[in-house]
Amino acid sequence: MVRAENVHKSFGSLEVLKGVDLTVPEGGVSCVLGPSGSGKSTFLRCINHLEKLNAGRILVDGDLVGYRERGGKLHEMSERDVAKQRQSIGMVFQRFNLFPHMTVLDNVMEAPSRVKRENKGEVRERARALLDRVGLAEKMSNYPGQLSGGQQQRVAIARALAMRPKVMLFDEPTSALDPELVGEVLEVMKGLARDGMTMIVVTHEIGFAREVADEVVFMDGGVVVEKGSPSEIIANPQQERTKAFLSKVL
Numbered sequence: 001m002v003r004a005e006n007v008h009k010s011f012g013s014l015e016v017l018k019g020v021d022l023t024v025p026e027g028g029v030s031c032v033l034g035p036s037g038s039g040k041s042t043f044l045r046c047i048n049h050l051e052k053l054n055a056g057r058i059l060v061d062g063d064l065v066g067y068r069e070r071g072g073k074l075h076e077m078s079e080r081d082v083a084k085q086r087q088s089i090g091m092v093f094q095r096f097n098l099f100p101h102m103t104v105l106d107n108v109m110e111a112p113s114r115v116k117r118e119n120k121g122e123v124r125e126r127a128r129a130l131l132d133r134v135g136l137a138e139k140m141s142n143y144p145g146q147l148s149g150g151q152q153q154r155v156a157i158a159r160a161l162a163m164r165p166k167v168m169l170f171d172e173p174t175s176a177l178d179p180e181l182v183g184e185v186l187e188v189m190k191g192l193a194r195d196g197m198t199m200i201v202v203t204h205e206i207g208f209a210r211e212v213a214d215e216v217v218f219m220d221g222g223v224v225v226e227k228g229s230p231s232e233i234i235a236n237p238q239q240e241r242t243k244a245f246l247s248k249v250l
């Protein structure tokens, strides 16, 4: 479960998030739509400790992101606790950023072996199973440079899943792909949604949002303009800003 309450974030004098509220229940999928510069990436980055909030709070699985409550007061988490909390939050970016000198299997094994220091044999089995799940079992000995963009993005998803996250954040995971490779990545994401993963997906893939999202959130100018079911927001938007955006992307 993810709950964001009144999240504010500024960069200098630029106010990027102006009080964002969002709740994704356990196993729910929220798709965040909105024009470029509306704060979508910044919002995901706040959930994953890549940015610090100026105000508001975020809870992942009931735990406050970045803070511990002690004696009725909030204390900033130690780096160790931040690292631990980040393990429960998987993130997939537009650019997959795999290690080019490591095989596909080693890329997927890297984080659990290094960060969690888990048993190598178990991690290898899990990584193999994940590569099978994303349809890349036969590529595990290849290097990222030998794979298509869609295949690399599927490896990136397997890599995030290898940490057994409770929540997966996707930041425009198909925007950098050639159009014919988009479908294979969306299929993997649909499978994850079917399997009950809690997901927040920033995307311009309206078809995906329509089919998979439990809730569609339209953001513009650092605020949530409207949110609701796909049929409410995509088929029947109420706000002019949402209508204008959808008329451009549909």
Ligand SMILES: Nc1ncnc2c1ncn2[C@@H]1O[C@H](COP(=O)(O)OP(=O)(O)OP(=O)(O)O)[C@@H](O)[C@H]1O
Pocket (backbone or CB within 6 Å): 011, 014, 016, 034, 035, 036, 037, 038, 039, 040, 041, 042, 043
């Ligand atoms: N580290 C930063 N320092 C200064 N400004 C930033 C920083 N990160 C983001 N911004 C600014 O915050 C605003 C929102 O950016 P953000 O990337 O969150 O938008 P977005 O909705 O994800 O857009 P896009 O769809 O283009 O990725 C932009 O004006 C951007 O330039």
